[in-house]
Amino acid sequence: MPRNSGQREGSPFTGLAPVFMKEFSDHLSSARMMVLMLFVIVFGAFPVASSLQELRNITEADAYLFLRIFTSAPESLPISFVFALNFIIPIMAIGLGFDSVNSEFNHRTLSRVLSQPIYRDALLLGKFLGALATLAVALTALWLIVFGAGLLLLGIPPRGVEVARAASFLLVTIAYGGVWLAVAMLFSVIFRSTATSALCALGLWLFFFFLWPMIASAITTGFAPSQFRTADEVLAVEQVGSVLARLSPGTLFGEAVIGLLNPETKAFGYFANMLLSQSRGLIPGAPLPFDQSLLLIWPQITGLIAGMIVVFAAAYIVFQREEVRA
Amino acid sequence: MRRLIVLIALIATSVLTAIQVYAADPVAMPGVRGLWLLTDYPSQAVRPGEVANIRVKLQNSGLLPEPYALSVSGAPAGWKIDVLGGGQPVAAAMPAVNESVTLTLRVDVPKDAKPGSQSITFQAKGPTQSAELPLTLTIGNETPAKLTIKSKLPSLRGTPRSSFEYTLSVSNDSGKDLTVALAAQGPANFQTTFTEGYGSNEISSIPIEAGQSKDIKAKVTPPRDVKAGDYPVLIKVAAEGATAEQRVTLQVSGQGRLALSAKDGRLSGEAERGKSTSYTLVVSNDGTAAIEEVEMSGTVPTNWKVEFNPKSIPTLAPNEKKEVQAVVTPGDKTIAGDYVASFRSNAKGESSSADFRITVTVSTIWGIASIAIIAVALLVLFGAVARFGRR
Numbered sequence: 001m002p003r004n005s006g007q008r009e010g011s012p013f014t015g016l017a018p019v020f021m022k023e024f025s026d027h028l029s030s031a032r033m034m035v036l037m038l039f040v041i042v043f044g045a046f047p048v049a050s051s052l053q054e055l056r057n058i059t060e061a062d063a064y065l066f067l068r069i070f071t072s073a074p075e076s077l078p079i080s081f082v083f084a085l086n087f088i089i090p091i092m093a094i095g096l097g098f099d100s101v102n103s104e105f106n107h108r109t110l111s112r113v114l115s116q117p118i119y120r121d122a123l124l125l126g127k128f129l130g131a132l133a134t135l136a137v138a139l140t141a142l143w144l145i146v147f148g149a150g151l152l153l154l155g156i157p158p159r160g161v162e163v164a165r166a167a168s169f170l171l172v173t174i175a176y177g178g179v180w181l182a183v184a185m186l187f188s189v190i191f192r193s194t195a196t197s198a199l200c201a202l203g204l205w206l207f208f209f210f211l212w213p214m215i216a217s218a219i220t221t222g223f224a225p226s227q228f229r230t231a232d233e234v235l236a237v238e239q240v241g242s243v244l245a246r247l248s249p250g251t252l253f254g255e256a257v258i259g260l261l262n263p264e265t266k267a268f269g270y271f272a273n274m275l276l277s278q279s280r281g282l283i284p285g286a287p288l289p290f291d292q293s294l295l296l297i298w299p300q301i302t303g304l305i306a307g308m309i310v311v312f313a314a315a316y317i318v319f320q321r322e323e324v325r326a
Numbered sequence: 327m328r329r330l331i332v333l334i335a336l337i338a339t340s341v342l343t344a345i346q347v348y349a350a351d352p353v354a355m356p357g358v359r360g361l362w363l364l365t366d367y368p369s370q371a372v373r374p375g376e377v378a379n380i381r382v383k384l385q386n387s388g389l390l391p392e393p394y395a396l397s398v399s400g401a402p403a404g405w406k407i408d409v410l411g412g413g414q415p416v417a418a419a420m421p422a423v424n425e426s427v428t429l430t431l432r433v434d435v436p437k438d439a440k441p442g443s444q445s446i447t448f449q450a451k452g453p454t455q456s457a458e459l460p461l462t463l464t465i466g467n468e469t470p471a472k473l474t475i476k477s478k479l480p481s482l483r484g485t486p487r488s489s490f491e492y493t494l495s496v497s498n499d500s501g502k503d504l505t506v507a508l509a510a511q512g513p514a515n516f517q518t519t520f521t522e523g524y525g526s527n528e529i530s531s532i533p534i535e536a537g538q539s540k541d542i543k544a545k546v547t548p549p550r551d552v553k554a555g556d557y558p559v560l561i562k563v564a565a566e567g568a569t570a571e572q573r574v575t576l577q578v579s580g581q582g583r584l585a586l587s588a589k590d591g592r593l594s595g596e597a598e599r600g601k602s603t604s605y606t607l608v609v610s611n612d613g614t615a616a617i618e619e620v621e622m623s624g625t626v627p628t629n630w631k632v633e634f635n636p637k638s639i640p641t642l643a644p645n646e647k648k649e650v651q652a653v654v655t656p657g658d659k660t661i662a663g664d665y666v667a668s669f670r671s672n673a674k675g676e677s678s679s680a681d682f683r684i685t686v687t688v689s690t691i692w693g694i695a696s697i698a699i700i701a702v703a704l705l706v707l708f709g710a711v712a713r714f715g716r717r
Contacts, residue, residue: 012711121711266663281627283683286664295693296662302696309703313710320714 015118016126023130027096028137036092037138041145043088047081048146050074052153063287066158067165067261069150081146082257085173086250087209090180092138094201096131097184099194101319106194110324124319128185128312135177143170161290168294169260175304176253180205182311189319208248216244231275238269249307252300259297263287266296359388363450363459364426371464375437382429382459384450386421393420394450394457396429401446406434409448419450433463441465471500471568475561483577486614490546492574493523496532496563497539504565507531508542512559515549516576546576553614554580580615582644584678586671589649594683599662601689602631602655605682609639609671610647617642617673622650626667629657642673654684662688 027033051072055065062068073080101124104110113123147166151157158166183204187197220241228234245251259265264287267273273284288296364383372378384394395418398407408415410430419427431448448459475496482490498504508530510518519528523541534540544561557576562569587593589606597603611617618641622634635651642648652669665686670679 266661281630281665281667282661283664283666288662289685289687291690292662292687295688295690298693298696302699306699306703309700309707313703313707316707317710317714320710 012119012121013125014122015116016122016129019113019118019123019126020130020133023100023127024133027130027134032095033134033138036095040088040092040138040142043084044081044142044146046077047073047079047084048149050077051081052149055154063159064162064165064263065154065156066150066162067263069146069154070166070169071258071261082254082261086176086254086257089139089173089177089253090205090209090250091202093131093135093177093180094184094198094205096134097128097181098188098198098201100127100131100185101188102192102194102197103188105192105324114324120320120324121316124185124189124316128181131181131185132174132178135181136174139173139177140170143173164290165260165263165293169257172253172256172260172301172304175301175308176249178308179249179304179311182308182315186311186315186318189315189322208250212248213245216241216247219244231271234271235269235275238271242269246300246303249304252303252307256297256300256304259293259300263290263293265293361386361389361394361450361452361455361457363448363457365459365461368460369462369464371466372433372435374435374439374465376435378433378435378463380431380433380461382431382448383426384419384421384429384457385426387424389423389455391420391422392452392454393418394452394455397449397451398431399447399449400444402439402444404436404439405444407446408432408434431461435463435465439465471498471502471504471566473497473504473506473563473565473568473570474499475563475570475572477561477572477574480573481575481577483579485581486548486550486552486578487581490548490574490576492544492546492561493541494544494561494572495539495541496534496570498534498536498565500536500568503533503535504568505531505533506563506565508544509562509564510544510546510559511562512546513557515552516557516559517547518559518561519545519547521545544574546574548576548578551614552578554578580644581613582611582615582617582642582673582676583613584617584620584642584671584673584676585610585612586669586678586680588680588682593680594685596685596687597654597656599656599660599686599688600658602653604635604651604653607650607652607669607680608647609642609650609678611642611644613676614644616644617676620671620673622652622669622671624652624654624667624669626654627657627660627665629659630665630667631655631657632667632669654682656684656686660686662686 048069051069051074054072054074055068058065070081073083101110104113114120143166147158180201184197184201187200188194191197191200220237223240224237225233228237242251246255255268258268264285266282266288362385364385365380367380370378370380396409396416398409401407408431410416410432411419411427416429419429421427442465444463444465446461446463448461450457473496475494477492477494479492482492484490496506498506508520510520512518520530521528521543522532523543529542532540532542544559546559548557555578557578559574559576560571561574562571564570587608587610589608595603595605607622609620609622620639620642622637622639624632624634626632631654633653635653639648639650650671654667656665663686665684666681667684668679668681670677
């Protein structure tokens with residue numbers, strides 16, 4: 001199906017729907033998906049179960065009690081549901097995306113697919129959207145399980161604001177999964193070997209999850225003056241540190257989720273919060289309205305979505321320039 | 327030498343014996359022996375229709391104890407005289423050697439007893455010894471109870487919030503102890519309490535011995551909303567039909583009282599970051615005098631601005647209210663959240679403040695601006711599609 005490179009006609013989305021449906025159904029019926037789902041449920045269920053145990057014993061009035069299911073880290077198991085998600089969503093997304101393109105190469109099915117009236121655009125986008133939809137279904141199911149367990153065990157219905165915040169949290173979670181899915185697909189386009197692409201994607205995840213916080217803090221320490229003279233200096237150094245940390249999608253996700261699920265959040269960073277409540281006359285503990293919380297974390301959400309689009313664009317460019325007839 | 331020692335021993339023995347004898351009989355003089363009936367006042371005044379108690383002692387000096395029958399003779403007709411010992415009617419007494427027995431003669435004088443002196447004789451008669459005590463009881467008109475009250479500073483000046491303390495000296499000019507009841511009569515809602523001169527306990531009556539005087543303090547508290555003017559308070563003391571009164575005056579001068587509140591009573595508001603928002607405050611004078619030169623001021627978080635319009639009020643009459651606009655501008659870098667701003671109104675000696683809770687919101691313009699980043703990312707994607715697409 002070679003065409004004139006100068007002549008581009010028709011919609012690039014022709015054939016998107018069949019590719020999407022095929023990918024979606026393949027993922028949902030695959031054994032890998034079952035394993036990943038099990039993995040996610042086990043990882044998510046423990047923090048939720050133990051935080052529910054603890055929340056049931058709380059007697060003080062809390063306007064956002066329902067949201068604490070997601071964020072509270074019980075003493076017995078110091079991992080909150082949100083932290084567990086931050087950890088396992090990349091694994092799930094990488095698991096879904098690391099072999100999406102190169103396995104077609106290896107099975108020599110790519111040229112067969114492309115001989116159909118389907119553009120490469122539609123193939124890559126269809127694969128991406130199919131995996132993203134699978135991820136969304138899994139995460140929505142998990143979210144509904146947590147919500148239902150909360151209703152059942154806490155016995156209080158969530159308020160409208162809490163539902164809105166929890167739903168936004170679900171959307172942010174899906175966007176976070178999309179970033180890692182795009183990364184995994186980029187590697188699956190670059191490398192012909194599925195093992196290499198899986199290793200690279202997991203390596204990047206490990207780098208951002210374990211190594212990057214240390215590197216960021218080391219760089220921040222280098223920026224810091226030997227002696228702090230004013231509170232603003234401390235604040236400036238902390239901001240350098242958080243800008244560096246935000247290069248990691250995990251940090252963006254964590255901050256966005258904290259802003260959504262902890263309505264009391266007004267700023268990120270230890271010193272920023274301390275300074276606000278101590279010298280700037282802020283009343284600590286007063287919750288922000290939902291729209292203000294959204295505005296607070298809007299840069300983080302923007303970063304996640306834009307990152308997902310940019311990485312996907314990179315994968316797209318690489319894929320378009322590749323020779324597929326093998 | 328031996329003679330000397332014997333002599334000293336003899337002297338010592340005799341001295342010791344004397345001391346022993348004296349110690350054993352401290353009341354009786356050595357060599358005075360006998361039986362006596364003793365009283366402090368053998369001649370007394372009594373009043374008709376009342377009871378007089380006369381204390382008598384039966385003293386035995388150096389006699390062997392024996393019972394003495396007690397009797398009263400010479401009592402006029404209609405008089406009833408009982409002999410009491412330890413509160414009980416007794417007929418005989420028996421003092422030990424060199425001891426005494428205390429007795430009380432209870433004299434019940436009839437109402438129609440005629441003025442004049444009456445002589446009665448109290449007798450104690452034993453088998454070997456006896457004693458007599460003649461008593462003269464004079465019936466006369468006793469001096470009636472009389473009280474006087476004086477104030478050192480009968481007129482005090484102050485504001486409605488001060489308390490007026492008058493030191494009064496009450497003297498009992500009659501011949502017997504009195505319990506004096508204290509009372510005050512003033513305008514409605516004026517409260518008066520009495521305390522002893524330097525005490526802190528509130529009292530309603532005070533005992534004053536005959537011929538003595540005592541200082542009491544009367545503290546008058548006017549109601550807070552009292553108007554300026556002179557208010558008299560009558561302090562009255564009374565005991566057994568005798569009364570005395572003293573008029574004290576409170577000169578109450580007016581005082582202004584500032585109050586600051588929001589116009590609709592709501593002490594919270596919203597403000598957008600970097601934009602000025604005005605709140606309407608109400609300054610009112612709840613006092614009784616005009617307040618001059620009320621200055622407005624405010625304490626807001628760092629980098630915020632606050633202005634008042636008007637900045638000061640020249641004069642505020644009693645019960646007058648004036649509106650003041652407080653224009654608050656949160657700083658450009660303020661983070662969304664709830665902040666405390668306090669507004670104050672100050673005048674000479676008077677101030678009032680109100681704390682506002684201001685919710686700072688952030689404009690959505692910045693949120694929209696960050697969507698541009700997503701738009702740029704999408705442009706990159708569409709550019710790639712246009713360059714490499716549909717292959």
